Amino acid sequence: MTMKKGDAAVEQRRLVTALVIALVLHAGVLGGLVYVQGLQPPEPEILTVSLVSLPGEGAQRPVESGAEGEPSVPDEPEVVDLSRPEPEPEPEAEKQQEPVEEPVPVTSPEPEPEPEEPSPAVEQHKQVPAESPEPERSVDTALNELQERVSRQKPTDLERALSRLQQKVKAGPPSGLYDRSSGPGRGGSGAVLSPYEQYLSQVVAIITQSWSFSGELLPRGQDIEAYVAITVIPDGDIADVTFDRRSSSMYFDETVRKALELASPLPPVPAEVATSSLRLGLIFTPRGIE
Numbered sequence: 001m002t003m004k005k006g007d008a009a010v011e012q013r014r015l016v017t018a019l020v021i022a023l024v025l026h027a028g029v030l031g032g033l034v035y036v037q038g039l040q041p042p043e044p045e046i047l048t049v050s051l052v053s054l055p056g057e058g059a060q061r062p063v064e065s066g067a068e069g070e071p072s073v074p075d076e077p078e079v080v081d082l083s084r085p086e087p088e089p090e091p092e093a094e095k096q097q098e099p100v101e102e103p104v105p106v107t108s109p110e111p112e113p114e115p116e117e118p119s120p121a122v123e124q125h126k127q128v129p130a131e132s133p134e135p136e137r138s139v140d141t142a143l144n145e146l147q148e149r150v151s152r153q154k155p156t157d158l159e160r161a162l163s164r165l166q167q168k169v170k171a172g173p174p175s176g177l178y179d180r181s182s183g184p185g186r187g188g189s190g191a192v193l194s195p196y197e198q199y200l201s202q203v204v205a206i207i208t209q210s211w212s213f214s215g216e217l218l219p220r221g222q223d224i225e226a227y228v229a230i231t232v233i234p235d236g237d238i239a240d241v242t243f244d245r246r247s248s249s250m251y252f253d254e255t256v257r258k259a260l261e262l263a264s265p266l267p268p269v270p271a272e273v274a275t276s277s278l279r280l281g282l283i284f285t286p287r288g289i290e
Contacts, residue, residue, distance in 0.1 A: 160221060174227050174244035177281035180290075195272045203232070203266055203280060204289045211259030211289075217251050218286060224249055226256050226284040233277050238264040247284075256284045 173179065193201070218224060227245035230238050241260050246253050269278045283290040 173281075175229075175281070177229055177279060178227060178283055195270050199267070199270055199273050199278075200280065203263075204282070206266060207259055207263040207282070208289055210262035211255060211284075213252065213255040213286075215286060218249055222248050224252050224286055226253055227281070228256060228260070228284060229279060229281050230260060231277050231279055232266055232269055234269045234275070236265040236268045238266065239277065244281075252284075252286075 224247045225245070226243060226247040229240075229242045229244055231240035233239050238260055241257065243253065
């Protein structure tokens with residue numbers, strides 16, 4: 001039975017296709033092996049070194065023959081792997097050195113320098129202490145301290161009266177016009193009044209009747225006195241009023257001036273007392289006229 005030409009051609013193509021596939025598979029397997037081989041690290045080279053002893057003390061011993069007269073096989077030489085790094089020797093532990101105490105040099109104390117005398121300006125500066133800042137205080141505290149200080153420094157009524165009395169004793173009357181121990185026409189210390197004393201008594205009585213004041217308006221605890229000199233002409237008119245020493249109250253002095261204005265004219269001056277104008281000194285106090 002003969003094959004047809006068409007069947008032969010198909011069979012031939014199948015055979016070629018199978019060969020090509022086989023070649024491709026073999027080439028792939030071969031390429032994979034080569035690739036895997038390339039991935040493995042190369043094996044280190046092993047060098048074989050034989051130790052040879054030098055002639056002399058360490059000369060090579062004669063080769064011993066074996067039992068059958070054959071030379072004995074020498075021991076296999078030691079194989080040294082140069083690819084492996086030799087281990088470094090461990091560093092020896094450093095010996096801890098104990099600290100050596102250095103000797104302290106002994107020095108003799110130096111003499112202290114004599115202190116220099118400070119200048120007057122420096123000494124004055126040292127003596128003045130630095131003012132420390134005072135802490136802030138409230139207004140109420142400052143007012144309370146001020147009131148306490150004023151109350152401590154404020155003199156009492158008795159102290160003020162004594163002070164005025166001392167000043168009065170030291171100062172004395174402004175002039176001899178207010179001295180009642182002597183005067184024109186005085187009869188001495190007898191019981192009978194002189195013409196001067198009689199006329200002075202009349203003048204004091206008339207001025208007292210014209211004088212009025214309120215004690216409530218006077219400052220309390222004060223020794224109020226006003227020294228007033230008047231000039232009386234022979235017909236009795238008051239020609240001049242002079243305050244030789246005013247009191248501590250303006251109100252009191254004003255009442256004295258008004259009383260003298262109301263009392264003028266006074267009785268005429270007796271001829272046995274004075275032939276011309278008569279100068280009288282009167283001391284006005286809240287208790288009366290002296």
